[in-house]
Amino acid sequence: MASSRGRLRVLGIDPGLTRCGVGVVDVAPDRSAVLVHVGVVRSEPGAPIEERLAVIAAGLRAVLDAHEPDVVAVERVFAQHNRATVMGTAQASGIALLVAGERGLAAATHTPSEVKAAITGYGNADKRQVQTMVARVLRLDELPKPADAADALALALCHAWRGAPAQATASGPLTPAQRAWADAERLARR
Numbered sequence: 001m002a003s004s005r006g007r008l009r010v011l012g013i014d015p016g017l018t019r020c021g022v023g024v025v026d027v028a029p030d031r032s033a034v035l036v037h038v039g040v041v042r043s044e045p046g047a048p049i050e051e052r053l054a055v056i057a058a059g060l061r062a063v064l065d066a067h068e069p070d071v072v073a074v075e076r077v078f079a080q081h082n083r084a085t086v087m088g089t090a091q092a093s094g095i096a097l098l099v100a101g102e103r104g105l106a107a108a109t110h111t112p113s114e115v116k117a118a119i120t121g122y123g124n125a126d127k128r129q130v131q132t133m134v135a136r137v138l139r140l141d142e143l144p145k146p147a148d149a150a151d152a153l154a155l156a157l158c159h160a161w162r163g164a165p166a167q168a169t170a171s172g173p174l175t176p177a178q179r180a181w182a183d184a185e186r187l188a189r190r
Contacts, residue, residue: 009036011069012156013060014148015077015092018045020056021148024067025138027160035138037067038149053095060099072100073159075151076109110158115151118158130154 007026014021020043024036041059043052074097077090093109100107113123119133131143131150137157144150 007034008071008160009067009069010156010160011063011067011072012152012154012159013072013074013093013096014151014155015075015089015096016148017043017049017052017056017088017092019146019148020059020092020096021146021150021152022060022063023144023149023153023156024063024069025153025156025160027157031161033137033157033160035140035153037063038144038153039063040146040148049091053091056092057095057099060096061102064099064103064105069105071159072096072105072107073155074100074107074109075115075155076111078111108159110155110162115154115158118161119154127151 007028009024009026012021012023012025014023020041021039022041023038025033026036027033041056041063043055047055074093077086077093097107097109110118116125116130117123119125119137120129122129125133127147127150128143131145131147134140134150134153134157135143138144138153144153
């Protein structure tokens with residue numbers, strides 16, 4: 001589903017109450033990708049929850065206005081031992097899905113393991129491995145920081161790659177992560 005730009009523009013969101021990572025990438029049918037925007041929407045930890053959620057919503061709407069993505073990918077909330085962290089992440093995730101819905105944009109959620117497998121070829125990769133592969137795929141001179149922003153870019157790439165067929169083109173061969181993802185997709189179809 002490429003846009004009129006010939007590429008799929010994906011907004012990845014790593015939800016969090018204090019730091020909500022956002023990353024926008026354009027991904028071509030051959031899975032090559034270009035960085036459009038990366039950043040973090042921040043809210044004050046001491047502010048009332050309704051104000052914090054309003055700040056996150058406003059920040060996400062600003063990114064949507066500025067970069068007009070075709071689709072939104074949000075990290076799926078997973079169980080943690082810290083209930084306060086899970087609640088805050090779930091609330092920020094709900095806000096991300098809400099603002100996508102307000103714009104009529106398709107939205108998908110992906111688990112951290114799905115994202116790591118798509119980006120590195122290994123579902124238990126650490127943050128540094130994910131940042132390194134994101135930098136390599138997007139041809140960045142340095143690792144994307146903070147980790148929330150790198151995770152948002154990884155989410156966007158994961159989502160785009162899940163829907164695009166794997167193929168090497170004139171732009172070069174598939175990355176190791178793209179090969180691993182293509183192999184996993186082939187095995188799943190058997």
